[in-house]
Every structure is written in structure tokens, then in C-alpha cells.
Amino acid sequence: MLQIKRPSIVDVAELAKVSKQTVSRVINESPNVSEKTRQRVLQAIEALGFRRSELARNFSQGRTHSLGVVGRDLNYFGTRTYIGIARQAEALGYSLLLKELPESGIEQIEPMLNALLDRHVDGILWAVPEIADNHAWLDSGLLARIPVPMVFLSMAPRQEATVVAYDNFAGGELATRYLLDCGRKHIGHIAGPQEWWDASERQRGWETTLQQAGMKVLPEHVAMGNWDAASGEAAFHRLLASYPALDAVFVANDKMALGVLLAAHEKGLRIPEDLAVIGFDDITESAYFHPPLTTIFQDKAALGQQAVKTLAHRIEQKFQPAVQHVLESTPLTHQLIVRKTTPAGVIKT
């Protein structure tokens, strides 16, 4: 059961009868190696099955070609986002070191960041949704003490931080304007938890659009849920009670919209005739809701991708300030997906 030691650069050097530095040059494709020795070294590498230890290389260079990703639950930050992150990181030659921030939270933040820094990640991607003041630590000066570039996913813009995010305000506008285009006059909103930045932005988009259309927006025109289908159902009952004239509702995410559809059925409301519904997210199931849900789509994979690109860009700048790196950016804009919970034959303005 003897574990055979991985061959090291020295083993290769001995076999090829060169110094280990020359081997290093070969594996790093330095041009200053004669073709003859290069071949000899390559042969030795082949013969021994040598592979460079990234661990050793990382240690010696002081950089690890890896990104720390701090997430919460993945649920929010989302499978699609994660795929975008993973693919882009791979494409740019970075590994991902993942950490889950537990609910409890605040006092875990510094240890978590330290754990990543102790492993010398080249950069950190903060993929925790902004809820209440859980980003308040940014004001504590902690950020300034972090010696690697950091990028934040989907949070309110801040002076000191690099943020990659969708404009949820615009998304809310888009949804609400479409309901107006449908000719609806009483457009309610089922919001996500107010403490969530994304939720309050969507709500602000709804509110602003209605006001610009000359409509009054009253507190009883909104009900709040917690993103879950169950809460959407409950919120809809409350909303209908406080706003009986309701003829359309913009729901802050598709899951809650599912609950709304169920509740509306129970109340005997016809959709979309009596009530138009528009969701947010375009989860894969929403095309199979009953009826299929009109919703707002945001390309989460592109979001993750863009975040990694941005982070990598800042890292390269740091390690090779001389070289001009290009940052190609993907536009992040919402898309309206019209299905059956809004009336047919609407002309979009």
C-alpha cells in the first residue's frame, strides 16, 4: 500500500541531466531554452508522468490563481449564477474556493474572509444577498484592510465597493409599465421582504411607474411576502382585502406568483380576465404554471460571468499593473416574457 511519491521538478531535472531551473523554464514555456534540451526535458517529464504541483507554485509565487466565493444558500444567488461564475472562472484559469455564510451571519464575516485570505485567494466574490444591514460591515473599514480585490454581487451601489448587479428598479418599471399597457387601472404589488435590496428596488420601480402615470400609490396597494409560494398566497389574500378594486398584480418573484395563482383560483378569479399577474425571475417551472406565467427574465448566468470577469480584471491589474487588460462587459438588461397570465393582444409602448 506504499504511496508512490509524485515526481517533483528535481526528479525530472536529474533524469534529464539539467538543473531544476531549466525544467522550470520548460514547463513555463520560456523561450530561452535550446530545442535540444527542451526535448530532453519533455521526454523526462513524459517518462515520469510529472505534473507541476500547483500547491508549490502557488506558495512560491504568493498567488493561488483562485477566487474565494462567499455565498448564502445558493438558493438566492442561484444555480444559474453559479454556473456563470464557474464557467467564467474556469475559462480564465481560476479555481473556486467556496464558503457558505451561515444565516447567523454578522460575526462570521470576518473569520470567513480571513479563512479565504489565509489561503491566499487572489480575489473575493461576495455573493450574499443584501438583506437589512447585513452589508453594514462595509462601513466598518474592514473592506479597506482586505488586501485583495473584491467584487460584490447584486447590492446597492456604494462608494468604496465594486458591484455587479441587475437594475431591479428598471425591472420593476418594465413589469409595471406592461400592466399599464394592458389597460389595467388597479395594479397592486406583492413585494419581497423589504429588507432585501432587490425587493425594495423592484417595489420602487412599481411605485415610480404608477406615479409617473398619474396614479396614486397607497400603502394598502402592497403586501409583503418572504419569496416563498406560501407567503405569496397569504399576501394575495391580504392584498385583495385591502385593495378590492385590484385588477392586476406585479409579484416580486415567480414562486410567490405561484401562490398568488393558487389563491386567485380559490377566490374564483379568472386569469387574466379578472386579474393580470406578472412575476419576476422566469424560473423554469413558470412556463408550466396554471396558467403559464408572464414574467421578467434576468440572465443570471451572465451576471455571474460578468462578476468574475470584473474581478479577474482587477486582479490582473494588481499583479501586472504595466499590462493593459481589457474588460469586455456583458450588458445586463431585463427581458419581458409574455405568457398567459396577462391578456393577449397588447401593444408594448
Add this chain to the structure above:
Amino acid sequence: MLQIKRPSIVDVAELAKVSKQTVSRVINESPNVSEKTRQRVLQAIEALGFRRSELARNFSQGRTHSLGVVGRDLNYFGTRTYIGIARQAEALGYSLLLKELPESGIEQIEPMLNALLDRHVDGILWAVPEIADNHAWLDSGLLARIPVPMVFLSMAPRQEATVVAYDNFAGGELATRYLLDCGRKHIGHIAGPQEWWDASERQRGWETTLQQAGMKVLPEHVAMGNWDAASGEAAFHRLLASYPALDAVFVANDKMALGVLLAAHEKGLRIPEDLAVIGFDDITESAYFHPPLTTIFQDKAALGQQAVKTLAHRIEQKFQPAVQHVLESTPLTHQLIVRKTTPAGVIKT
């Protein structure tokens, strides 16, 4: 913009006027340090804000206290599973290095494993669903050349491999037996893709249960989907055409069940009176389907947790063969969640 160098163990040693070895002893809580020097060292650590470089430690020890996780899409392997993995890894002091195996697949496997080994992960968790022969590489002898413990998530048992999985066969039995208990006589199945191990196991559970109940199982009693809601809808139409007597259906996952519900509505079938439906997975939305879906639950978080425990156990065995490590295992059993797509008042046998 000068980057201040992280203090190293040597800086601490100088400040505390001891050798760096003594500092090492202090941070590793060796008992052989006098209280007086310990305090002096701790003070120096505090003063400098020293933190041990895990990178250096990993390098010097030849182990990284990290697990390589190879996944596909997360979609399948699932958010819940991932949470279980992350939490358990954190609890046991392991970091996670994540890799995404692209669809293309096979020829990517060896490079991917090598990438992990180059970074000296202590163990590898293979979280790619078994589809068709995508696990055939296990027979190539590659596995034997991997110098670290490896654990496979949810695949067919194999001689040479450590597998942590739910018994999907038993899950299929559980679902089907319940439909029998409901008094149904014509129980069809909407299967996942046959190439998926999980799917074929669930189907086998269905088939076996019916046969044991003395019923005939014909090919036209099954239709196959691809896990998506859309495919569930289509499959149901086909199934109904080929098996008109159908009075119950076991659907291999909840998403397809969603499509089935939609299709059944279109056909004017009452649920559960005309058709009983049972899904699989218990995704959060299924409680809000129309009507709420009866389904089979498996605790995916426990699955991920168990996989990490198993892997960690094997790693510890390897690094400290002398110590007897205990492996506490969580039982992985399915649970029947009865909602409204099956008739009320059934006595479970």
C-alpha cells in the same frame, strides 16, 4: 499604495524573542511551552495581527484540508445537496474546491481530476449524476491511480468505488405501493431519462411493486420525459393515449408532475378523483401546485452531509491510520408526503 506584507511566523518570533519553532508550537497549541513564553508569543501575535498562512502550512504538510468537488450543473446535484456538503465540510474543517464538469464530458474527466490533484486536495467528491455510460471511466483503471480517497454521489454501486446514495428503487416502491393502497388498478409511470441511473431505479421500483401485486406491466404503461415540466406534459399525453384506463400515475420527479397536472386539467380530468398523481423530490413549489402534490421526499442535505462525512473519514484513516475514527452515519430513507393529488382517507399498509 504599498501593500504591507502579512506578518510571518518569523516576524512574531523576532518580536517575542523566541525561535520560530516556538511560535509554531504556540499556534498549534503544543503543551510543551511554558506559560510565560506562550503569553509573550500570543502578545506578539496580537500586536502584529499575525495569522498563519494556510497556504504555507498546506505546502509544508503536503495536505490542504480541502476537498475537491466535481459537479455538473448543480441543478441535479441540487442546492440542498450542496448546502449539506458545504456545512459538513465547514464543520469538519475542510475547504471546498469546486469544479464544473461541462456537458461535453468524458475527455474532460482526467484533466479535471488532475487539476484537483495538482492542488493537492485531500479527497474528491464526485457529484455528477450517472447518465448512460458517463461513469464508464471507472473501469479504465484511472480510479486506481488516484492517490486520494474518492466518494461518489448517487450512482449504481460498484466494486471499487465508495458510493453514497439514496435507494431510488425503494423510493419507487414506496410511491407505487401508496397508489395501490389508494385502490388504484391502472398505475402508469412517467419516467426520467432511462440513461439516468436514478430514473431507471425509480422505474424498476414501480415495475417490481406492480408485479408483486400480481399486475401486468406493459411497455405502454410508461412514458419517458427529460425531467422538465414540458416533457412531463408531453409524456402524459402519450401515456394517456397508450393506456386509456389509467387512473393513477407515478411521476419520476416533481417538475414533470407539474406538467402532468397541467395536461390533466386540459383533458378535463379531475384530480385525484379521476387520476391520482404522485411525484418525487418534494421541491419547495410542489406544495403550491394545483392541486398540491403528493410526493416522495428525500433529504438531499443529509445526502451531501453523509458523503462528506464518509470522505473525511477515509481521509483521516489515510493520514492517521493509527487513530480509530468513528463514522457516524445518517440514515437515508425516503418519506411519503401526502397532499391533494391522491385521495384522502387512505390507510397506509
Add this chain to the structure above:
DNA sequence: ACACCAACTGTTACCGGTAACAATAAATAT
């Protein structure tokens, strides 16, 4: 008072690469 042991601390080497600089050999200029 002397040998011996325990408790504590220090020395040296090593993990596997890379960086910076030095040395040698071959090629070109004068």
C-alpha cells in the same frame, strides 16, 4: 554534590516550485 530525567527551547533540513543573479558557451564585431 553528582547523575539523571523532565520540561522547555533552539537548530537544521525540507516541502517544490520561482526569482534574481552568475557563469559558461557560442556567435558576432572589430
Add this chain to the structure above:
DNA sequence: ATATTTATTGTTACCGGTAACAGTTGGTGT
């Protein structure tokens, strides 16, 4: 033919810890 480049290769130090072994000190037994 000699000085000077240029191309190629080797030497040495270093990254920040840990392991193995070697001292040093003080207390104890006789």
C-alpha cells in the same frame, strides 16, 4: 585573434510553515 554580445544554463536564496533532532535548564533521587 580578441573583445563583446547573445543565448543558454546553473547557483543561490526564498516563500512560511512543520518535522526531527539537538541543546539547555532546573529539579529530583541518592
